[in-house]
Structure formats: C-alpha cells, structure tokens
Amino acid sequence: MKIEYQDKTMALSEITELNATNSSTLRDEARAGLKHDVTSLDIDLSRTRFVDSSGLGALIALHKTMCGRGGSVRVINPTPTVQQVLELTRLHRVFEIVMTP
Amino acid sequence: MNAVLRCSPDITTVPALARRHPLALTPFLGATVLEHALSALAAEGVKHVRIEATDRVDELRHITGRGEAWGLEIQFSDDAPDPLPPARIVELDRLPQLPNQPLWRTYRDWYSAQLALLPAMANRRVGMREMAPGVFVGLRTRVDPSATLLGPCWIGANISIGSRAVVGPGTVIEDGSYIDSSAEVSGSIVGPQTYVGAFTEVRNSFAWGRDLLNLDTGSLTEVSDRFLLAGLQRRPGAWGGIGEAVRILFRGLPSRQGITNAIQLPGRNVTIKSAPGNSPAT
Numbered sequence A: 001m002k003i004e005y006q007d008k009t010m011a012l013s014e015i016t017e018l019n020a021t022n023s024s025t026l027r028d029e030a031r032a033g034l035k036h037d038v039t040s041l042d043i044d045l046s047r048t049r050f051v052d053s054s055g056l057g058a059l060i061a062l063h064k065t066m067c068g069r070g071g072s073v074r075v076i077n078p079t080p081t082v083q084q085v086l087e088l089t090r091l092h093r094v095f096e097i098v099m100t101p
Numbered sequence B: 001m002n003a004v005l006r007c008s009p010d011i012t013t014v015p016a017l018a019r020r021h022p023l024a025l026t027p028f029l030g031a032t033v034l035e036h037a038l039s040a041l042a043a044e045g046v047k048h049v050r051i052e053a054t055d056r057v058d059e060l061r062h063i064t065g066r067g068e069a070w071g072l073e074i075q076f077s078d079d080a081p082d083p084l085p086p087a088r089i090v091e092l093d094r095l096p097q098l099p100n101q102p103l104w105r106t107y108r109d110w111y112s113a114q115l116a117l118l119p120a121m122a123n124r125r126v127g128m129r130e131m132a133p134g135v136f137v138g139l140r141t142r143v144d145p146s147a148t149l150l151g152p153c154w155i156g157a158n159i160s161i162g163s164r165a166v167v168g169p170g171t172v173i174e175d176g177s178y179i180d181s182s183a184e185v186s187g188s189i190v191g192p193q194t195y196v197g198a199f200t201e202v203r204n205s206f207a208w209g210r211d212l213l214n215l216d217t218g219s220l221t222e223v224s225d226r227f228l229l230a231g232l233q234r235r236p237g238a239w240g241g242i243g244e245a246v247r248i249l250f251r252g253l254p255s256r257q258g259i260t261n262a263i264q265l266p267g268r269n270v271t272i273k274s275a276p277g278n279s280p281a282t
Helices: A023-033 A053-068 A080-088 B033-043 B057-064 B107-124 B240-249 B256-263
Strands: A002-006 A009-013 A040-044 A072-076 A096-098 B002-006 B048-052 B073-076 B088-091 B129-132 B135-137 B153-155 B171-173 B184-186 B194-196 B201-203 B205-208 B211-214 B220-222 B229-231
Touching (some): A080 B211, A080 B220, B002 B033, B057 B073, B107 B153, B194 B205
Parallel strands (some): B002 B048, B184 B201
Antiparallel strands (some): A002 A009, B205 B211, B211 B220
C-alpha cells in the first residue's frame, strides 16, 4: 500500500487485495498516517482484485475515523468486482465513489 | 415429425452463463433453456429430437434422459452419427416460444426473454398462482407477511422470502432459494438454490450460488462471504455418517415444510404490494 499527501487529502493506493490477511494492517497504517490537518481520505481501489467482509470492515472503520474528525472518505475508481461487492452490501450509499478517466 | 436441436457451441458473447454449465442448461423460469425448447417442440407435435451439442454433452443427457418427460424420443449427435430424416432445424440461440428474440447476444437478452415469457410460463406451471398483478408465486413458497413483492416477478417453488425483504419489479427467483430479511432484489435473476443474505441488495444482476454477474457490464464476482451470497446445494456427505443415519431413521416422517403447512393458521394472508400503476392485490 502506498500513502501520499496532497493539501488536506491523504491518498491510499496500490491496494491489490482487501481481505482478512491485510485489512487490519491497512486500517492501522492508514490511521497512523493521518496527520492533524487531513480532512479527506481517498482510497484508490483501481488495482483491487478482491475484497471480502474484512476488507469492507476496514473501509468502514476508516470512514468512522474520518467522520469522527469531521472529514470524509472517497473510494476512487473501484474495479467492477469491488463495485459489485459495494453495491451488494449497500456500501455504495455510504462512500462517495469517484470514477476518474 | 422430427427436429434437430442445435446447441450452438460457438457463442462467446455470454461466457459467464456458460461457466458452470452448458448454455443450454442456463436457468430460465423454473427450468432450463433446453427443457423449455423441448417442451415447445413436444407441443408442436414433434416426436423425435436429435440434439447436436459438443459442450458438456453428459450434462445435457442427464437432464433430458431419453425424452420420456416430454413424450419425445431424444438422441444425441455423438450417439447416432446419422442425421434424422428430413427434420425441422431449431437453433438454440432463441426459444421456439419466442422466435424473434435472441437469447445470447448479451446478458440482457437472456434476462429480457424471461420477462417476456413470464406471464405465459407462469400460467402453464402447475401450482403457480398470481398473488397480485404480475406477481407469480410457486408451490411451497413462504413469503413473510412484512415482505413486499412488486410485479412483474416470478417467485418459484420452495422459496423463503424473509421479513421486510423487497422482491421485484422485473425479478425472477428460481426454485429453492432463500431471500433473507431486509434483502432487496430488483431487475435481477436469482438462480436456483441460492441464498441472498440479510440486508443485501441485488440489482440488475444474476446471482447464482456465490457468483454475482452484472447484467449490464458482464462483470462477474465470486462473493467469498457466505452470509452475503451463497449456494444452498447440500454437499454429499456434508453431515457425515451420523447425519446420514438420522436422515434414514426419520425418512418416514413428514418434512419440515409439511409440518409447517399442517399447523399454518387458515386465513393468514401475505402483504403484497403491486407495482405502481397496477391495481392493488386482492
């Protein structure tokens, strides 16, 4: 996973899988990387081939963290399979999903 | 009268449908495409059918047998190399019941064909009843009183629809499936023996077992969490020797469904809401 900062946005990218093996690591590293001035968290899922309930749990945990500090989470370019799981679990209504060219 | 039924092997437009079984065995309103085609041929007076297929022919043979179920005599091309005498040729890229609508150009074709034939097929199916305009429900299906059914929809046999679930419009639930509480299924097909988890939303998709196919994009996902989406087919020996012994011991007793039906209170109605524009349920 790669973490980058731009203005008040923290961006997570290069996430190939979000499952029981790596979801808690991702969540903890993302939380640890949150600087005080970060108000927006972008999670790039354009390379994510697989997501399960543990991975969704990590996304929800980060969403709660950001909401707690008055910020927001955006899911960027989810792959079709991830998009399907988000829709199946109705999380597409929780996260702002952004598709960029 | 003779007919040759060609199960086209070269269709590549809907690979996700052919992943588990040959295309001819794709679920279609309570049966398979092949079974519906055979029914139509039998209704037209055909007596002998030769099935030309190359893809997983044993699976086709397992479904058709020798054709007794339709009053047909069925042979497969690999059984009898010699073709039948002058025969009608039927390509299984569309159903005889719907000759102007291709089945396999896109996933949407297959979905739309089911909606087009839904009322006619429902009226022909034994035990299926129209509970509200466009809402057809099969035998031994239980719908929770708090569930909402929106027509047009086909809910097959041996299905359970949980509390506060919403099914329809434009939805087919195949036999033996379980729609858990507060789930929403619309514009979709739920394949046979499929569990749709509580609070999930299946929209514009084909859900069969753990496979979830988006009908518009063709994207196929295997859902790994069984509480979201899963197949309900019992694995042979899943309960081990003890389970098998108990099953044999109690074989003579009525089924759980039978017991449920026996104690069901008379006059208890299910709440059905019809689609906008339709008259309310009677």
